Amino acid sequence: MRVLFIIPPHPSRDMPISDGMPLGTLYLASMIRESHDVQIIDAYSQPSENIASHIIEFSPDVVAISIPFRLVEKTAQKTAQEVRENSNAKIIIGGIHATLASERIRESISHDFFIPGEAELKFKSLIESLDAGSTDFPDGVLSESDSPDIDKLPLPARDLLQNREIYTERILTSRGCGFNCGFCSSKKFWGAFRGRNPDLIIDELEFIYSERGFVPVSFADDSFTYDRKRVIKFCDRMMERKIKTGRLGFSSHPIRLDEEILEKTREVGFDSIFLGLESANPEILRFIGKTYDHDKIERLIEYGFKLGFEIHASFMIGLPKESREDIERTLMWAGNMPLNSIGFHIFYPFEGCAIRENPDKYGIKIQERPEHVGDIDGEAVIHNGVLSSTEILYYYYRAKAMARQKNKHKSWIY
Ligand code: B12
Ligand code: SF4
Structure with a gap:
């Protein structure tokens, strides 16, 4: 499967920042990279990214949108719309803010699946199920993942970041x-x-x-x-x-x-x-x-x-x-x-x-x-x-x- 991770842009800043390495996304990417084709757009740290054209070019099967803070709630909404307009990809959402404000987020942001909490284990199994053609997900909300054993996780997929040197x-x-x-x-x-x-x-x-x-x-x-x-x-x-x-x-x-x-x-x-x-x-x-x-x-x-x-x-x-x-x-x-x-x-x-x-x-x-x-x-x-x-x-x-x-x-x- 082609899986595209997106961290939505800041609502107003248009300068790149160095302190935003998105470790959560990198951990999730590391869980599936061996079996799937994975790309990452970090529009939060690198605001010049053109999300729509990237979606068209990569043509993902799945788009995973990270919502770490309230500040990106509106831009996450827009990002999900762009995914809908430019592809047939399944949208998965998650992240700290998505979890803590889940009621509002689930209503306002278009998605197929929502995984609350620390998502490594559930995310991997969802991708595997989708890959196997399973459609057995009643309402798209997966129960909270068990917390992973953090000594057993693969290293975050830092090498998948574009322009890693800015971070x-x-x-x-x-x-x-x-x-x-x-x-x-x-x-x-x-x-x-x-x-x-x-x-x-x-x-x-x-x-x-x-x-x-x-x-x-x-x-x-x-x-x-x-x-x-x-x-x-x-x-x-x-x-x-x-x-x-x-x-x-x-x-x-x-x-x-x-x-x-x-x-x-x-x-x-x-x-x-x-x-x-x-x-x-x-x-x-x-x-x-x-x-x-x-x-x-x-x-x-x-x-x-x-x-x-x-x-x-x-x-x-x-x-x-x-x-x-x-x-x-x-x-x-x-x-x-x-x-x-x-x-x-x-x-x-x-x-x-x-x-x-x-x-x-x-x-x-x-x-x-x-x-x-x-x-x-x-x-x-x-x-x-x-x-x-x-x-x-x-x-x-x-x-x-x-x-x-x-x-x-x-x-x-x-
Ligand atoms: C490092 C950090 C930053 C960094 C980088 C953030 C990033 N790209 O992740 C920077 C410096 C950019 C940052 C900025 C801000 N931050 Co900050 N930040 C953190 C901090 C300390 C650690 C984040 C982290 O790396 N966690 C480790 C990784 C592994 O966890 P994770 O990213 O959450 O990912 C896991 C899950 O959330 C989930 N997940 C994540 N993405 C996805 C996507 C999908 C599809 C799925 C299914 C699951 C999923 O699975 C991952 C693996 O388990 C957290 C507190 C915390 N302890 O988490 C605050 C935190 C996220 N930040 C917070 C805030 C408020 C901010 C600001 C927005 C503050 C502001 N100015 O208003 C600023 C923005 C500043 C600016 N002007 O740009 C709040 C968010 C609260 C909220 N509801 O908004 C937090 C929770 C701190 C707090 N306790 O209040 N932050
Ligand atoms: S609860 Fe922990 S992470 Fe939150 S402000 Fe206090 S010391 Fe920091």
């Missing part, structure tokens, strides 16, 4: 997150944390280097450091195997950093850390289910900086109950730390997060209109109990202006 390489060393922050849907989608075997991660890293040389590699896990023992073991194995690296970066929940983790990860080649710090006010953070010690993280950031790390942090504007004073405090705190870059984003209650599911409990009013596309860099859609959406937007612009000043010296993006 920062990404590697996934775990799935799921052990935390449950009220603004995040990760737990709901991925469930419990599952870490991969350190030696297999190192093998994958070496494979990437064998293909592309010592390029920067970003560890794409939600929180690479969630399982401390696994990180230590990973670093020990890197040392024992004497692995030479290019630049390496990871993300961490602030509560999962400590001196030894910083030292060990630095020693094996990591030099970039991304931290979701969100707010300077511990009470706001406690209220939304994310806690850490602000004094301690300040000390660790300074220590990490001394060790030679670049440290990038992200903050949210407009969290439930956050007042003007809270935001001022966050701006001040963020501005005073030796961070290499700071990012501000508007709090957006995405489908699947606890705050969206219990707005009364969090004291917010959601004022989302159909034209809102889910852009955390431009839309405020709540009254947070203290500030209106207009006020949130105002403080967000102030925060952005401050970040622009501070980010002048930013080098590598995590």
Whole structure:
């Protein structure tokens, strides 16, 4: 069968981006590539792709459309229409946002099959069934896949990406997150944390280097450091195997950093850390289910900086109950730390997060209109109990202006 994977374009950006390597699609492609003819259009990262002419040229039997975030919901709808207009291919949809907003997505996006959740196993069996001519799918909704054993999955089919050189390489060393922050849907989608075997991660890293040389590699896990023992073991194995690296970066929940983790990860080649710090006010953070010690993280950031790390942090504007004073405090705190870059984003209650599911409990009013596309860099859609959406937007612009000043010296993006 000819299977075409499509990641729909961003609704407004027309520039390529480097940080969007679509690992989910690459995992699915790796499951079927040996028996089928597979192509990938990543119109999100490479917006110049002409989807319609590609469909006509490749003439696929199946088109698999990935819907990772709300931001691409409308363009996914348009992509599915283009498939319908230019081919007789069966359309399969899936991805995080498709799963968490499945009711609306299933109504608005033309498709033959919908596979919620982690889809490797179900996707492969669906393709095999279609190939065998089976039509035994009552309503096109396949039950959620069993989570695969992530140590047994084939490596993501990175080599199938067109213009691979535009991408920062990404590697996934775990799935799921052990935390449950009220603004995040990760737990709901991925469930419990599952870490991969350190030696297999190192093998994958070496494979990437064998293909592309010592390029920067970003560890794409939600929180690479969630399982401390696994990180230590990973670093020990890197040392024992004497692995030479290019630049390496990871993300961490602030509560999962400590001196030894910083030292060990630095020693094996990591030099970039991304931290979701969100707010300077511990009470706001406690209220939304994310806690850490602000004094301690300040000390660790300074220590990490001394060790030679670049440290990038992200903050949210407009969290439930956050007042003007809270935001001022966050701006001040963020501005005073030796961070290499700071990012501000508007709090957006995405489908699947606890705050969206219990707005009364969090004291917010959601004022989302159909034209809102889910852009955390431009839309405020709540009254947070203290500030209106207009006020949130105002403080967000102030925060952005401050970040622009501070980010002048930013080098590598995590
Ligand atoms: C890396 C990442 C990015 C990368 C790359 C995204 C990509 N191409 O996949 C970049 C940096 C581009 C990105 C951007 C954004 N992201 Co992001 N991102 C992530 C992150 C941390 C990891 C994604 C990943 O690689 N997962 C690993 C792979 C293996 O999983 P997967 O892609 O989901 O694929 C599996 C399943 O979903 C499914 N599947 C996937 N595709 C398909 C297709 C079919 C047909 C089927 C059947 C199944 C299927 O099977 C796959 C294998 O199991 C996730 C959080 C997370 N833990 O997943 C957030 C996440 C997806 N991002 C999110 C958001 C909001 C954004 C932004 C849109 C934010 C914004 N500005 O509004 C931005 C866009 C910024 C911009 N201006 O362009 C939210 C989405 C929430 C939502 N409902 O919208 C998430 C869930 C984070 C969160 N918890 O809030 N992101
Ligand atoms: S925000 Fe990060 S640490 Fe919190 S639940 Fe989501 S993925 Fe986990």
